[in-house]
Amino acid sequence: MNITVTLLAQVIAFVVLIYFVNKVLWKPLTDMMDARQKKIADGLAAAEKGIKDQELAEKKALDVIGEAKKQAAEIVGLAQKRSSEIVDDAKNSAKSEAEKIVHAANTEIEQELNRAKEQLRKDVSAVAVAGASKILKKEINANEHADLLKDLAAQI
Amino acid sequence: MSASEGSSGGGTVEYIQHHLTNLCVGDCDPVTHKAASFWALHLDTVFFSYALAALIIIVSWRLGRSLQTDVPSGFQNFVESILDFVAQQVRDTFPGKNPLIAPLALTIFLWVWLMNFMDLIPVDLLPLLASFLGIGYLKVVPTTDLSTTMAMSLTVFALILYYNIKTKGLIGYGKMFLFHPFGKFVIPINIVMTAIEELAKPLSLGLRLFGNMFAGELVFLLIALIGGSAAIGFGLLLVVPLQVVLDLAWLIFHILVITLQAFIFMVLTIVYLGMATTSDH
Numbered sequence: 086m087n088i089t090v091t092l093l094a095q096v097i098a099f100v101v102l103i104y105f106v107n108k109v110l111w112k113p114l115t116d117m118m119d120a121r122q123k124k125i126a127d128g129l130a131a132a133e134k135g136i137k138d139q140e141l142a143e144k145k146a147l148d149v150i151g152e153a154k155k156q157a158a159e160i161v162g163l164a165q166k167r168s169s170e171i172v173d174d175a176k177n178s179a180k181s182e183a184e185k186i187v188h189a190a191n192t193e194i195e196q197e198l199n200r201a202k203e204q205l206r207k208d209v210s211a212v213a214v215a216g217a218s219k220i221l222k223k224e225i226n227a228n229e230h231a232d233l234l235k236d237l238a239a240q241i
Numbered sequence: 242m243s244a245s246e247g248s249s250g251g252g253t254v255e256y257i258q259h260h261l262t263n264l265c266v267g268d269c270d271p272v273t274h275k276a277a278s279f280w281a282l283h284l285d286t287v288f289f290s291y292a293l294a295a296l297i298i299i300v301s302w303r304l305g306r307s308l309q310t311d312v313p314s315g316f317q318n319f320v321e322s323i324l325d326f327v328a329q330q331v332r333d334t335f336p337g338k339n340p341l342i343a344p345l346a347l348t349i350f351l352w353v354w355l356m357n358f359m360d361l362i363p364v365d366l367l368p369l370l371a372s373f374l375g376i377g378y379l380k381v382v383p384t385t386d387l388s389t390t391m392a393m394s395l396t397v398f399a400l401i402l403y404y405n406i407k408t409k410g411l412i413g414y415g416k417m418f419l420f421h422p423f424g425k426f427v428i429p430i431n432i433v434m435t436a437i438e439e440l441a442k443p444l445s446l447g448l449r450l451f452g453n454m455f456a457g458e459l460v461f462l463l464i465a466l467i468g469g470s471a472a473i474g475f476g477l478l479l480v481v482p483l484q485v486v487l488d489l490a491w492l493i494f495h496i497l498v499i500t501l502q503a504f505i506f507m508v509l510t511i512v513y514l515g516m517a518t519t520s521d522h
Contacts, residue, residue: 095388
């Protein structure tokens with residue numbers, strides 16, 4: 086075999102072809118395949134994470150529901166207690182109010198009675214003075230007989 | 242190639258020789274059409290190998306513009322599987338990482354396979370078409386030209402030397418010649434043995450591919466001669482079917498051969514470069 090320019094031409098072709106195969110075939114395709122691999126791995130990881138998140142969320146939801154139930158029961162209990170308290174308070178205040186009213190009425194009645202008694206006494210003394218003066222046909226000095234009149238009024 | 246040469250008995254050798262002669266331009270022997278000095282270009286070899294290289298680049302470029310990341314189409318799938326196959330070979334046989342090895346292996350596999358594939362085109366078809374254009378000689382399979390196979394194997398050899406020196410250092414590589422494989426007491430033998438071992442790498446690479454493809458081409462030529470050498474008449478009834486059956490059988494077998502040869506060239510390149518980049522020898 087002779088070493089000819091053909092050999093040189095083929096070497097150049099080979100080297101250039103390696104360069105181009107690397108540039109237009111190997112690099113783009115392996116980059117793309119790597120990207121695809123990464124995408125798939127990411128997708129699987131995301132799916133795994135999603136499942137885990139869902140499990141966590143379900144657990145959390147159950148916890149929240151339990152808590153809410155407990156709180157609701159507490160609130161209902163409190164409300165019942167409060168309502169019975171309110172009813173009791175209302176009862177008590179009504180009772181005391183009624184007592185107060187009754188008491189006030191009694192006091193007023195007593196005062197009225199006393200006032201009437203006083204008036205009566207006054208009237209009686211006036212009537213007695215008037216009666217006595219009529220009988221004696223003489224002016225009686227009220228001041229002179231004040232003690233007498235007072236005794237008389239006290240006897241009524 | 243014209244039929245008149247094949248029709249006579251004495252034309253058989255001439256027919257085969259004619260087929261195995263390159264289209265030589267430049268400084269060529271006017272009688273044998275062999276290269277006479279450095280300035281002789283085998284135009285057919287260069288033309289077909291360059292055309293196939295251009296085909297690889299153009300198809301790759303067109304594929305690269307329509308790459309689908311999510312749902313690859315049929316052809317992209319096919320190319321991806323070739324890439325995966327080559328990458329797997331590199332992973333299996335090449336120690337460490339090197340950005341050059343995989344593209345190199347892929348280039349060898351694709352280019353050698355395509356050049357070998359030219360062997361499956363009927364042997365007389367392209368030379369006959371060329372003869373209409375006034376081209377007297379045409380050898381369509383670039384890998385049946387030693388210039389092609391040796392060009393590749395010598396490039397690989399240059400890379401072997403480069404990586405040997407890069408990994409082991411000039412002194413380390415020299416030491417390998419002195420103390421390998423028999424230790425420090427038989428240095429002269431070691432030098433000869435290691436030199437043979439190193440030189441055998443490019444030679445075996447280039448000659449194996451050349452030999453296989455040359456022999457395959459020769460068998461195609463011989464099969465083509467069966468019909469061509471029979472006289473027009475009764476003999477054709479028997480001989481033509483025989484030629485068709487034999488040609489088909491060799492064609493199918495040859496698909497295996499061309500793939501295997503491309504694969505071997507690629508794998509041996511990876512192995513040799515792997516050996517060159519390992520420092521412990």
